[in-house]
Amino acid sequence: MDIKYSEIFTSFQGEAGFAGMPTIWVRFFGCNLECNGFGQKNPMDESTYVLPYKTIDISKYKTLEELPVFEHGCDSSYSWSKRFDSLVHKKSVRELVDKLIALGEANLGLKADNKNGFWRHPVTNQKVQLCFTGGEPMLWQKQMKAICDEFKERDMSPLQITIETNGTKPFKDFHSMSTTADLYLSVSPKLFSVSGERNAVNVKLLEDYFEEASGWLKFVVNGTDACWEELDMYMKQIIPIIPSDWHIWVMPVGATKEQQEGSTIAKISNEAMKRGYMVATRNHTYVFGNVIGS
Numbered sequence: 318m319d320i321k322y323s324e325i326f327t328s329f330q331g332e333a334g335f336a337g338m339p340t341i342w343v344r345f346f347g348c349n350l351e352c353n354g355f356g357q358k359n360p361m362d363e364s365t366y367v368l369p370y371k372t373i374d375i376s377k378y379k380t381l382e383e384l385p386v387f388e389h390g391c392d393s394s395y396s397w398s399k400r401f402d403s404l405v406h407k408k409s410v411r412e413l414v415d416k417l418i419a420l421g422e423a424n425l426g427l428k429a430d431n432k433n434g435f436w437r438h439p440v441t442n443q444k445v446q447l448c449f450t451g452g453e454p455m456l457w458q459k460q461m462k463a464i465c466d467e468f469k470e471r472d473m474s475p476l477q478i479t480i481e482t483n484g485t486k487p488f489k490d491f492h493s494m495s496t497t498a499d500l501y502l503s504v505s506p507k508l509f510s511v512s513g514e515r516n517a518v519n520v521k522l523l524e525d526y527f528e529e530a531s532g533w534l535k536f537v538v539n540g541t542d543a544c545w546e547e548l549d550m551y552m553k554q555i556i557p558i559i560p561s562d563w564h565i566w567v568m569p570v571g572a573t574k575e576q577q578e579g580s581t582i583a584k585i586s587n588e589a590m591k592r593g594y595m596v597a598t599r600n601h602t603y604v605f606g607n608v609i610g611s
């Protein structure tokens with residue numbers, strides 16, 4: 318099986334649950350949403366959108382890593398828009414797993430022959446996790462399973478896996494995954510008033526997720542009255558059914574370090590705390606500037 322992905326890289330987890338944890342990332346290519354409303358003046362009026370990913374001259378770029386961070390629209394549009402097809406990578410499962418191991422050894426100090434397992438640091442014995450992101454990784458469950466199976470065959474099963482999902486796709490093939498890893502879902506349902514996506518919050522599906530795995534919800538908000546009202550509306554349905562070990566995070570919108578600083582973020586954070594939510598900032602943007610591959 319060949320796997321189409323936009324990037325694999327190492328970095329720490331930057332947002333919400335397990336923030337700071339060294340992580341090996343697989344960013345699949347493809348998403349069922351577009352979220353063009355992110356970072357727009359009025360996400361609910363698409364006639365006002367500014368969308369640089371639609372007009373950028375792709376011929377100037379040889380790799381995805383050279384692309385700028387898009388401050389309007391989805392900041393990872395390079396991981397799903399057909400415009401970036403020519404910059405996408407394709408590898409067999411075996412090749413991809415080889416590359417993940419090599420990256421873990423080179424950048425995170427891991428050792429394939431560590432007696433305590435590849436996914437523990439050989440000096441500190443601390444865990445490193447595998448994270449599937451996108452795009453929308455739940456579109457690629459067969460591929461996630463194949464990667465886990467390949468690690469298992471090598472007796473290197475991950476200890477912890479996080480799947481970052483937009484919460485619109487049910488579990489299918491991933492069920493039969495042969496891994497002993499602790500599985501976490503980082504579910505980020507998209508509010509219309511922030512992302513411009515209509516009907517992208519599926520409370521029934523969230524309930525299924527709550528039964529399947531541990532995890533957390535992470536709502537991106539822009540601090541407008543419309544966004545808090547929309548969040549309140551969904552929370553009326555979610556709070557009675559969410560398990561106590563699932564945290565609810567609110568993350569201020571903003572792809573870059575500059576967008577993650579300043580009074581708007583502080584205001585959103587204060588409002589989120591007053592409403593009883595955890596506050597997620599995008600820590601990697603302060604350290605690496607949210608460049609692709611970090």
Ligand code: SF4
Pocket residue numbers: 348349350351352391392393394397451452453483507
């Ligand atoms: S779900 Fe995520 S990757 Fe897909 S378009 Fe929305 S923000 Fe981008």
